[in-house]
Amino acid sequence: MSKFISEVKLDTLNITDEQAKMKDLQRFVKDDREIDEKVYEKFPLKEYGRPNEKLRIYGSKSLFKAFGDVNDNKLDLSGIPLNSIKLEGFNEKNQMILKFLDKDLGDIVAEGEYTFTNDFYEHFFKMKSFAKYCFKEAHYDLLNYCTNELLVKNKMKRAQYRLIMDEERYSIRGLTSTGYKNFDNHLAIYLSFLTLHNYAEQQGFYFKVIKANLSDTNLEIYLEQVTSTIVSDKGELYFGAYISNNEVGKKSFSIDLNYKFIDNEGESFRAVSSEKLVKINHRNSIDNAEIQLDNLTKITQMKEETLEQIHYTMNNPTVDENTLYEMVYREINRKTKVFTPETRKRACELYDEKHINHTMSIIKVFKELSKITNNDEERLSLERIYHDSLLKMNTRKREKEKVH
DSSP states (O other): EEEEEEEEEETTTOOOSOOGGGGGGGGGGGTHHHHHHHHHHHHHHGGGGOOOOOOOOHHHHHHHHHHHHHHHHEEEEEEGGGGGEEEEEEEEESEEEEEEEEETTEEEEEOOTHHHHHHHHHHHHHHHOOOOOOOHHTTTHHHHHHHHHHHHHHTTOOEEEEEEEEEEEEEEEEEEEEOOOOOOOHHHHHHHHHHHHHHHHHHHHEEEEEEEEESSSSSEEEEEEOOEEETEEEEEEEEEEEEEEEESOOOOEEEEEEEEEEEESEEEEEEEEEEEEEETTTTTTTTHHHHHGGGGGHHHHHHHHHHHHHHHHHSSOBOHHHHHIIIIIIITTTTTSOOHHHHHHHOOOOOOOSSOOSSSSSHHHHHHGGGOOOHHHHHHHHHHHHHHHHHHHHHHHHHHHHHH
């Protein structure tokens, strides 16, 4: 069961090769949002290509359609004062039921989802703990009374609310302060696809969308270069980009370098660089966003450095004991907030029972470790660990070479 109200997953089975056009990006800029207007002023489409020019990203048409299926159910209520909100009660999930009083849209009744109720009480009244206590002890009347009193006393406090329509009912997905710039998912797609298209055009290649997870909250898109880079006579390296954003919480809009290596025997692994190419926080200015997006030029240098590391690894493929131990017991087993107990146990069993050992190539080790989970978030964490482990292993081997 999905943890999101609305979600679409894309992979090679439901992504076509069709390319969206430059003008199709216009739909990702909203006329009624100040930040969207500023983004469009700073990054106008006309400076990146002709309206009917195809984006150099295969599968972009499938992704745009899927995003529309998720995003069209969203409703943003901006700058709403507390005197325009009425508490209707609490549901069986201990979430607030609120009525938004709006002259233009009409009154809207919506129920909280995710962490909304806790966030609401903490954001406005610093009383998340008290609310949790009332829910635990079933003091609903007390919490109702206190909430209504505080709504009156703080009537001019404002926030932004994101609502999701699901089966003819509204859910409140989250709230943020009015100080948030909100580089929401539609802007993350606009900026990343525009700048990555521009980079691909300058370098003379094409990307393709190979995977995407799109929800009412999160965005994850994996792009891969269509053409590969030959690594000596050892195999092929495919570079790409990992785009992510989260509209709720403190996560940022970011673009990372990712890559996939396939050796001549068909064994492969995918990894994600630990150094972010682009990182835009939701409080960043448009000028800062421009500076961050200019960092995409670093991708060429990072690709060269990664190619050199992969080349060295393939000429020295056997994993060392220190790397194995660190991957399992430091990088996986200690990350209790990242990996479930079951996943960490499976990793330790692989190491303890010698299913992975120092006689194996690093690619085979990565392949075995990848079997410990099917969870997307855990797999992404593993891919970051693979990149870091590969760099550390190469550093150790080079230091030994210097000694000898």
